[in-house]
Amino acid sequence: MGSRRTVLLRGARDGAPIAVGYFVVAFTLGFAAKNAGFSPVQAMVESLLNNASAGEYAVFSLVAAGAEYWEVAVMTLVANARYLLMSCALSQKLSPKTPLFHRLLLAFDLTDELFGISIAYPGALDPFYTYGAMALAIPGWGLGTFLGVAVGNVLPLRLVSALSVGLYGMFLAIIMPPAKQDRVVLILVLLSFALSFFASRAPFLSGISPGIKTICLTVIISFGAAIVKPREISCQMSVDG
Amino acid sequence: MKNIWIYILISALVSYLIRVTPLVLIRREITNRTLRSFLYYVPYVTLSVMTFPAIMDATSSPAAGLLALLAGAILAWKGKSLFLVAVSCCAVVFLFELFL
Numbered sequence: 001m002g003s004r005r006t007v008l009l010r011g012a013r014d015g016a017p018i019a020v021g022y023f024v025v026a027f028t029l030g031f032a033a034k035n036a037g038f039s040p041v042q043a044m045v046e047s048l049l050n051n052a053s054a055g056e057y058a059v060f061s062l063v064a065a066g067a068e069y070w071e072v073a074v075m076t077l078v079a080n081a082r083y084l085l086m087s088c089a090l091s092q093k094l095s096p097k098t099p100l101f102h103r104l105l106l107a108f109d110l111t112d113e114l115f116g117i118s119i120a121y122p123g124a125l126d127p128f129y130t131y132g133a134m135a136l137a138i139p140g141w142g143l144g145t146f147l148g149v150a151v152g153n154v155l156p157l158r159l160v161s162a163l164s165v166g167l168y169g170m171f172l173a174i175i176m177p178p179a180k181q182d183r184v185v186l187i188l189v190l191l192s193f194a195l196s197f198f199a200s201r202a203p204f205l206s207g208i209s210p211g212i213k214t215i216c217l218t219v220i221i222s223f224g225a226a227i228v229k230p231r232e233i234s235c236q237m238s239v240d241g
Numbered sequence: 242m243k244n245i246w247i248y249i250l251i252s253a254l255v256s257y258l259i260r261v262t263p264l265v266l267i268r269r270e271i272t273n274r275t276l277r278s279f280l281y282y283v284p285y286v287t288l289s290v291m292t293f294p295a296i297m298d299a300t301s302s303p304a305a306g307l308l309a310l311l312a313g314a315i316l317a318w319k320g321k322s323l324f325l326v327a328v329s330c331c332a333v334v335f336l337f338e339l340f341l
Binding site: 021073083103177179214 | 245248252257260261262263264268269270276277281282283286288289291293295300301305309313314316317320321332334335
């Protein structure tokens with residue numbers, strides 16, 4: 001799969017747009033942190049250690065409301081529970097021989113976007129590909145939060161609105177190519193859109209947090225698909241990276 | 242008054258434990274066909290669930306988000322790069338909201 005340097009650079013190339021998107025999202029997240037009484041450094045540390053937009057947003061709103069410590073623990077668990085599934089999926093993308101420290105390091109920045117590009121990596125995942133992306137994504141995320149608190153509202157709203165869809169564009173770039181090749185994936189994408197729309201708009205579900213909805217829908221749809229359309233056992237994972 | 246550093250420590254610990262536990266515990270290939278299929282579908286389903294309708298709630302006007310979704314989906318379908326798809330989505334929203 002090429003030399004380590006090539007793989008790192010490839011990860012950095014794919015990580016660059018993610019880092020830009022992170023910077024913007026983190027910047028807006030900084031407003032919430034400021035509301036909760038975080039200093040720029042505290043907000044940056046929170047971001048560097050958590051790497052989760054929804055999870056951090058939940059923490060900032062809870063802290064602003066003067067929540068108990070255990071409430072923050074439970075909310076973080078709920079808002080980030082989808083990473084449990086992603087971590088399971090990523091474990092199957094690694095060669096079984098992948099040493100422990102790579103697993104510990106990969107887990108640190110297992111975000112929606114980095115998970116997405118890691119899963120799209122051909123064959124077994126070379127951790128250095130993800131490290132290349134992390135090297136840009138982590139500073140982008142931390143710096144964005146720092147400046148969001150420190151500088152506050154300097155970007156025009158119009159620009160923030162436009163930049164905020166960048167992350168969704170990345171999601172689309174990850175899900176559409178496999179959907180084009182595999183009709184089952186295409187149907188799942190459309191079904192997920194429809195059910196997610198329903199879940200977010202149905203009045204009787206309005207008391208459930210978006211994080212919980214994401215987990216429930218992911219489990220129900222994926223499990224249903226696994227029963228109805230189980231995949232052939234591929235030899236993809238037997239290739240060592 | 243609670244200590245913000247303790248909030249940071251707690252959230253960081255919980256976030257990391259969620260992410261690291263499966264990666265460290267599942268050391269070998271899962272052979273169960275249903276479970277393998279499930280884990281294969283998870284990324285696409287979860288990214289789809291998170292994209293729509295959230296993309297419409299991220300922009301000032303929902304229509305701009307919907308247009309960005311269409312533009313992004315078409316470009317991604319045609320195999321355009323991650324960066325180009327992301328930038329195009331932003332450009333669509335910016336232009337749409339500029340002229341409306």
